[in-house]
Amino acid sequence: MTATIETFAGRRPHVQPRRVGTGAVLRWELRKLAHQWRAKAVLLAALVGPIPVVFVIHGQSRPPKDSLFGRFATENGFALALLILGFAAQWALPLLTSIVAGDIFASEDQHGTWKTVLTRSTSRGRIFWAKTLTAALFAVVTLAVLAASTIASSVLIVGRQPLTGLSGQQIAPSHALALVTASWASMLPGMLAFTCLAILISVWSRNPAAGIAAPAVIGMVMQLVGALGGVEPIRPFLLSTGFEAWHGLLTAPRFTQPILEGAVTSAGWCVVTLAIAYLTLRRRDITGG
Amino acid sequence: MRRTLISVFLAIVAVVAVGAAAFALDSGPSSITKARIERSLPATFANLYVQRAALQGRTGLTPASLHAKTMCDKGGAASPDVGAGSDWNCLMSWTDPEVPMPPEGYGKFELQVHSNGCYTAGAPSKLVGFQTITDKKGRTVNNPAYEFDGCFDPQGDNTPTGVVFPSLLTVTSTTVQPTADHKAAVQISCGTGHGGCTGTVSATAGDVPLGSTTYAVKEEQTATLTLPTALPAGATDVTFTFTSKTGVVPPKPSTIPLQG
Amino acid sequence: MTEALAVDAQGVTKTYGSLRAVDDITIRVAPGEVYGVLGPNGAGKTTFLRMLFGLIRPDSGTIRIFGNTWQDAGVGALAGVAGFIESPRFYPYLTGRQNLEGLALLDGGTTPGRIDEVLAMVDLSDRADRKVGGYSYGMKQRLGVAASLLRDPRLLVLDEPANGLDPAGIRDMRALVKRLAASGLTVLLSSHHMDEVEEICDNVTIMRRGSVAFHGTIAELRAMAPDPGHALRTSNDTAAVRLAENHGVRVEIDDAEGGLTVTGPQQAVSAYVAALVAAGIELRALTPTQTPLEALFFMLTDDETGRMEPQDLDEMEAAG
Numbered sequence: 025m026t027a028t029i030e031t032f033a034g035r036r037p038h039v040q041p042r043r044v045g046t047g048a049v050l051r052w053e054l055r056k057l058a059h060q061w062r063a064k065a066v067l068l069a070a071l072v073g074p075i076p077v078v079f080v081i082h083g084q085s086r087p088p089k090d091s092l093f094g095r096f097a098t099e100n101g102f103a104l105a106l107l108i109l110g111f112a113a114q115w116a117l118p119l120l121t122s123i124v125a126g127d128i129f130a131s132e133d134q135h136g137t138w139k140t141v142l143t144r145s146t147s148r149g150r151i152f153w154a155k156t157l158t159a160a161l162f163a164v165v166t167l168a169v170l171a172a173s174t175i176a177s178s179v180l181i182v183g184r185q186p187l188t189g190l191s192g193q194q195i196a197p198s199h200a201l202a203l204v205t206a207s208w209a210s211m212l213p214g215m216l217a218f219t220c221l222a223i224l225i226s227v228w229s230r231n232p233a234a235g236i237a238a239p240a241v242i243g244m245v246m247q248l249v250g251a252l253g254g255v256e257p258i259r260p261f262l263l264s265t266g267f268e269a270w271h272g273l274l275t276a277p278r279f280t281q282p283i284l285e286g287a288v289t290s291a292g293w294c295v296v297t298l299a300i301a302y303l304t305l306r307r308r309d310i311t312g313g
Numbered sequence: 314m315r316r317t318l319i320s321v322f323l324a325i326v327a328v329v330a331v332g333a334a335a336f337a338l339d340s341g342p343s344s345i346t347k348a349r350i351e352r353s354l355p356a357t358f359a360n361l362y363v364q365r366a367a368l369q370g371r372t373g374l375t376p377a378s379l380h381a382k383t384m385c386d387k388g389g390a391a392s393p394d395v396g397a398g399s400d401w402n403c404l405m406s407w408t409d410p411e412v413p414m415p416p417e418g419y420g421k422f423e424l425q426v427h428s429n430g431c432y433t434a435g436a437p438s439k440l441v442g443f444q445t446i447t448d449k450k451g452r453t454v455n456n457p458a459y460e461f462d463g464c465f466d467p468q469g470d471n472t473p474t475g476v477v478f479p480s481l482l483t484v485t486s487t488t489v490q491p492t493a494d495h496k497a498a499v500q501i502s503c504g505t506g507h508g509g510c511t512g513t514v515s516a517t518a519g520d521v522p523l524g525s526t527t528y529a530v531k532e533e534q535t536a537t538l539t540l541p542t543a544l545p546a547g548a549t550d551v552t553f554t555f556t557s558k559t560g561v562v563p564p565k566p567s568t569i570p571l572q573g
Numbered sequence: 574m575t576e577a578l579a580v581d582a583q584g585v586t587k588t589y590g591s592l593r594a595v596d597d598i599t600i601r602v603a604p605g606e607v608y609g610v611l612g613p614n615g616a617g618k619t620t621f622l623r624m625l626f627g628l629i630r631p632d633s634g635t636i637r638i639f640g641n642t643w644q645d646a647g648v649g650a651l652a653g654v655a656g657f658i659e660s661p662r663f664y665p666y667l668t669g670r671q672n673l674e675g676l677a678l679l680d681g682g683t684t685p686g687r688i689d690e691v692l693a694m695v696d697l698s699d700r701a702d703r704k705v706g707g708y709s710y711g712m713k714q715r716l717g718v719a720a721s722l723l724r725d726p727r728l729l730v731l732d733e734p735a736n737g738l739d740p741a742g743i744r745d746m747r748a749l750v751k752r753l754a755a756s757g758l759t760v761l762l763s764s765h766h767m768d769e770v771e772e773i774c775d776n777v778t779i780m781r782r783g784s785v786a787f788h789g790t791i792a793e794l795r796a797m798a799p800d801p802g803h804a805l806r807t808s809n810d811t812a813a814v815r816l817a818e819n820h821g822v823r824v825e826i827d828d829a830e831g832g833l834t835v836t837g838p839q840q841a842v843s844a845y846v847a848a849l850v851a852a853g854i855e856l857r858a859l860t861p862t863q864t865p866l867e868a869l870f871f872m873l874t875d876d877e878t879g880r881m882e883p884q885d886l887d888e889m890e891a892a893g
Contacts, residue, residue, distance in 0.1 A: 044678075044679060044680065044681045048678045048679070048681065048682070049678070049679060051678060052675045052678040052679060055671075055675065056664060056667070056675065059664075059666050059667055059671070060666060061666075089460075092431060092462055092464075093462075095455075095460075095461075095462070135662055135663075135664060135665065136662035137662045137663065137664060138628070139623075139626070139628055139657075139658055139659075139662065140657075140661065140662050140663060140676070140720070141676070141679055142626070142627070142628060143626045143628070143651065143654075143655070143656070143657070143658075144651075144676055144679035144680050144724070145648060145649075145651065145652070145679060145680045145681055145724075146648060146679040146680075147647055147648040148648075188361070188364070188457065190357075190431065190462060190463050190464040191353070191356055191357045191360060191463060191464075192356070192357040192358065192359070192360030192361040192364070192457075192461060192463065193360050194360070194364065250428065250429070251427070251428055251429075252428065255428070256342060256343045256344065259428070265429075268429045271429070271430065271431060271464040272464070272466065274464070275463075275464050275465070275466070276356075276360075279466035279468070279469065281466070281468055282467065282468075307630075309623075309628065309629040309630060310623065310628035310629065311620075311623065311628075311629060313659070313662050
């Protein structure tokens, strides 16, 4: 080793001991994310994934009638974008956000790096919020990319025909584009709630595989439970209910109460899961790594 | 590893708990009600019927001019008219100068209603046509009103619509089966509607009167009617004449051949 | 006003289930001191250092670092402290430099060029732009030192810094620690090698099964040390044993290895060997078996039934 060590005692510290803000930690988390192939893979999948799906459905001789808007999907771009929305809500959105959110805490266990970051000048709380914010930002970007790609490819490949709404009403193409975009946007609260859930599982399980798979499975279970008859009392508390709230945008007259209720439910899930995750991380003894 | 197993275990416990809660709370009020469907279905159908008419080059029809109204029922008289299921039936009447309603005054729609407040409806093809129609340019196009999806506001207006249609009584037997003591028996069915089917039936075999009997059948149920007088020898068919107290009966007497 | 102690740990205890990983430890490190914590693997050294860094919460007792506690100052208690515990860990998908840049962000930033400086200090300048995933164990260890120096600490905590290194790596690492210590840094060094600690430390605590087995200066430790031992091979072992009685050394026949073991003060051993030669007994080999401090270390810590690995701790925590 080179002998360039001068007198340490005499030198002025380069680092003034001070608390580090969440912003700096957020920058660090975003930089790490930018270097992870899985984050790039998710964004790439969200960008190009809808294109073959649009081609395949467009090429079907019999439209998939058993899903909402399926009966128009082969000949109407807006209907196809809404059909894909219905499928995406069932499993793609929870999975896509979990690939980052379910890993963002557990990967520190996987790499044994908790001790590396927690022995700097940043509190556990700031690291927690920076990671949570990173996962949430990623969810927003992923949803935006997936929505833009699906709507653009559907409209470009299938076309801009007038859309028949859920009250049988005809919707002009320009208005339909706005409604389809709003429908995709209404997925955001639910997707963020799944992000929070993935964060909790990531913190608690310390296992990236569990953090990624469990929210997707829970999403499917909610979907199944919600589709059962006789579950009216618990339906409002399921995240899958909010994923169907966009139906109200496509009816005449429009109803948006379910979207608001879905947002409140999602906020509730986030508050509970993040609180448990935060306390778990704060109280945890870091013995590994 | 242990943590992963605990996670899986807790997830299973959570799912079981949710399932158990779902069954325990089974009696909770459903947002899927007769009144909401009765408001949503006619509006949706009217829009699509007008769309269909426009495809065929007809003008002058508007959703409002159809005056569509419906009465819905889930699973017959015995079952409460609430909740998701594929056993919803709706009787709908509307006004189209070119397509008059049948004598009972309505067509019957079959609905599959989902727990999220959306439904798939199948229209009566006698009144609406089949899957495809020929448009004004002679092309074969999809019939928008034949089968369609709709959704209603799960918190929408839930006051009863008050729309009521009578049940339609139909004779389901294609032949008259003599009973052991040579009496004429026939099976009838009472369709979806309000109040079921009650009234009197009288019959003749040729010129020989077979007497009359009263009937009372609840909606979406069947019954076998036996006439009091024995069949004369050599009778080949029986003519039934229905007189309704509630429900709609066939306007003309029905003549049904005797078996054997 | 007296300067606050660099480390002032009082009665620190940590229990996992029925196991006392750290049992009522008190350690005081004065500023500028080079302090050794010695003990076999599983003696509780690492658990203690994790508590110092706030990674583990003690069940009882207090730890002050330059006068600050975790309870009062939070992560501010780590101001002026740097180091690593067990082998340092980094993000394998980032380069060495990117790892350091990120850690600098978590420190509140650094001055330009400082990262290059610390990389040069640990001789990693030419590997800095390769992904850490491809680093050897020794390179990661050195990157760990660089990451610590980046904080310009007043107290440097090194946990088994030479662990897992090849002989050349051990020599380099010890030289680096010595230079750092000589520069006036307070160093808290944990090790299970007596010679590593003996070379550079002023004060030492020897831990055994979570408790303090010895505490004092190296000089005090030396005073307690037993006589050095030697293995001796002669042409006539029986005569050699008989001759020992007059020379103040203890000579025993080593049944396991064959030959003799000689224990006694260095001068007495020399006189005894001279006497052997004078008596016409042929001397075939005389080799030192243990240094006195090593012998003392093994005496103080020979019971390893409380042995515990970090993985065990993790499991226990999961169960608890």
